[in-house]
Amino acid sequence: MTVQEKPLPVRTVPARTRSRGFAFTPTVVVYLALAVLLVVGSVLVALRGGVLLDQAGLLNIFTRATALGLVAIGQTIVILAGSLDLSVAYLVGLTSLVAAETMAGQAGMIVPGVLLALAVAAVVGLVNGLVITVLRANAFIATLGVALVLRGYLEHNYTGPAGEVPRTFQHLGYDRVGPVPVAALLMLGIAAMCWWLLTRSRPGYHLYAVGGDLEVARLSGVRTRRTIVTAHVLCSVAAGLAGIYLASRLGSGAPYVGTDAGFDLESIAAVVLGGTLLAGGRGGVVGTIGGVFILATLDTVFDDLAVDPFFKDVVRGVVLVTAVALYARRTVRRQS
Amino acid sequence: MSFRPRLAEGTAPVLVVLVVLLVGLAIAGPAYSSPEGYLALLKRAAPLMILAIGQYFVIVSGGFDLSVGALVTAGVVIAARLIDGEDSATAWVILLVLAFGLLVGLVNGLVTTVLLVPSFIVTLGMLLVLDGAVFLWTGGAPRGALSPGFREFGRGAVDVPLLGEVPWSVLILLAILAAAVLFMRGGTGRALVAVGDNEQAVRLSGGRVNRLRLLAFVLSGLLAAVAAILLGGFAGVSAQVGAGLEFRAITAVVLGGVLLGGGRGSVVAATAGALSLEALFTLLNLLGVAGALESAVQGVIIIGAVAYASLGVGLRHRFTRTTTKQPATASG
Structure with missing residues (x-):
């Protein structure tokens, strides 16, 4: 599962840094960057006579962050385990279709629809995990292959949106508490659960161990295969939740809702932006959420400034590389 | 080509x-x-095979190049805009496209080696930047047209004694492949594989790790530019010409038994992987597998092939040990 170059030498943060009580961990840097971005963005938008963080702006940021956030949470889990999932974008489309078609506009079918969508997602995750662990295909290729299979299925069976979610289910996508959408709160709740799972539970420790060094973890008695499969199932279920959320927002299932948004690479970008090491073993969900909000805020600022959409891509690319360059620099300096 | 009795591992x-x-x-x-x-199959496959050779250099030295697809699109779109149908502009635009590929590779390599950013992220960022910048420049859709002279490389053919009509792209491919094989047999090529296998060991034994990795990215960028010229000629100008090519090239390389993460695999095998992929598409077409299902079948076969390659490691070891008794190593 070495989808990456050799991990950077980052055995860090011994007692010295901790005793100071505060360290510039990547997570802290992400949130500082987010704060700076919010300030700079507000100033820029204000210069053009708008307000970034008004009701509509906040709503925009949270809405953008919800779907990407769910996918990125899952992606964090697999990346921490030293794996990677390129199939999430198509899976989001597939689950949105499964949910919407099962519901078919009937309020009574909401629960079966959601459950079936999650079950489909879990099966896809299981396949990903088994292909990687049992067939020993590289994660990059395995999930790319599964993505192609899903794409073939979608292209063969759908030409456009299908299915319909009942009116009541759309509350999930549109209700809000003050300026904050309910779905965003649910996403943050799921992030909190994952944070607990990763940092406070045995499976979480195993995940970090497997991502840090597969062989060492195996020799220490961790069931590495089971851990990797579990990580992939969780990742796919998270992508499934994103699909369900998008179905509720769009009112129907859309085959290309995930790929149009580029969720596969975008979610990896968010994870890495959040300070998680692409090679696995270091990082966490908290940073990822910061990364997601940075991307969402960038998009919202650009919308408010009416920037050319192509320019967004350029900036996004530069931000991504710059951020990771800063982390890399820091870890190296601390090492020497 | 180089179907020698001793085959590289994989x-x-x-x-x-x-x-x-x-x-x-x-x-x-x-x-x-x-x-x-x-x-004709070889002609169709040539751009992908050339991309796979470039991708091989990067992968075998332990990196990733996700930017090649966007680079191909950029190359074609830039060429079309600058040539705009003028045949006289062909020569310098070709040079410019090659230089552009070189430059992109150089930036990828420098950010990876100097700023220590993982190449996956660097080239992902480059993908976003190229995609955005090219369309920012052309205003959303490709403009202009390629000259017949430019397109000659992608679709024309020359008379070769004994062989008859051979497409330009096949000749270019063979030249690049031969150069790549020679390069990988030389000291620099071996050092490149060694970097992917154990960077620390290369550094301690005096190898210039950063320079080698930089070289790999520059070669990948340059070859992507060559592929852009061939594809532009073959398929014409479109904003989609390079879409997904990065994944296809990586798949081809892995199909050729090259280890993601570096240090194992041969360039001939990577090229053969690309040809296999193209042959697979052709076969699926001939068998009448509908366009939509094609990618599903492709996905299954890719997983199968990679799984076969990695599960067969033990068997392969036995095979290579008996066939490569000679002192020479087998990375060519």
Whole structure:
């Protein structure tokens, strides 16, 4: 599962840094960057006579962050385990279709629809995990292959949106508490659960161990295969939740809702932006959420400034590389 | 080509796959009973094979290049805008496209080696930047047109004594492949593989790790530019010309038994992987697998082939040990 170059030498943060009580961990840097971005963005938008963080702006940021956030949470889990999932974008489309078609506009079918969508997602995750662990295909290729299979299925069976979610289910996508959408709160709740799972539970420790060094973890008695499969199932279920959320927002299932948004690479970008090491073993969900909000805020600022959409891509690319360059620099300096 | 008695580790499975596919083609399509059919296949496959050679350099040295697809699109779109149908502009635009590829590779390599950003992220960022910048420049859709002279490389052919009409792209491919094989047999090529295997060891034994990795990215960028010129000629100008090519090239390389993460695999096998992939697409077409299902079948086969390659490691070791008794190592 070495989808990456050799991990950077980052055995860090011994007692010295901790005793100071505060360290510039990547997570802290992400949130500082987010704060700076919010300030700079507000100033820029204000210069053009708008307000970034008004009701509509906040709503925009949270809405953008919800779907990407769910996918990125899952992606964090697999990346921490030293794996990677390129199939999430198509899976989001597939689950949105499964949910919407099962519901078919009937309020009574909401629960079966959601459950079936999650079950489909879990099966896809299981396949990903088994292909990687049992067939020993590289994660990059395995999930790319599964993505192609899903794409073939979608292209063969759908030409456009299908299915319909009942009116009541759309509350999930549109209700809000003050300026904050309910779905965003649910996403943050799921992030909190994952944070607990990763940092406070045995499976979480195993995940970090497997991502840090597969062989060492195996020799220490961790069931590495089971851990990797579990990580992939969780990742796919998270992508499934994103699909369900998008179905509720769009009112129907859309085959290309995930790929149009580029969720596969975008979610990896968010994870890495959040300070998680692409090679696995270091990082966490908290940073990822910061990364997601940075991307969402960038998009919202650009919308408010009416920037050319192509320019967004350029900036996004530069931000991504710059951020990771800063982390890399820091870890190296601390090492020497 | 270089089907020598001693095969590099990992070459055997992909050759088996390739032969099976070629035999399948011969059975399925009447066009493939003559050499012309295979030459046409080779012509179609040439851009991907060239991309795979470039990708091989990066992967074997332990990196990733996700930017090649966007670079191909950028190359074609830039060429079309600058040439705008003028035949006289062909020469310098070709040079410019090559220089552009070189420059992109250089930036990828420098950010990876100097700023220590993982190449996956660097080239992902480059993908976003190129995609955005090119369309920002052209205003959303490709403009202009390629000149006939420019397109000649992608679709024209030359008379070669003994062989008859051979497409330009096949000749270019063969030249690049031969150069790549020679390069990988030389000291620099071996050092490149060593970097992917154990960077620390290369550094301690005096190898210039950063320079080698930089070289790999520059070569990948340059070859992507060559592929852009061929694809522009072959397929014409479109904003989609390079879409997904990065994944296809990586798949081809992995199909060739090259280890993601570096240090193992041969360039011939990577190229054979690309040819197999193209043969696979052709075969699926001939068998009438509908366009939509094609990617599903492709996905299953890719997983199968990679799984076969990695599960067969033990078997392959035995195979290579008996065939490579000679002192020479087998990375070519």
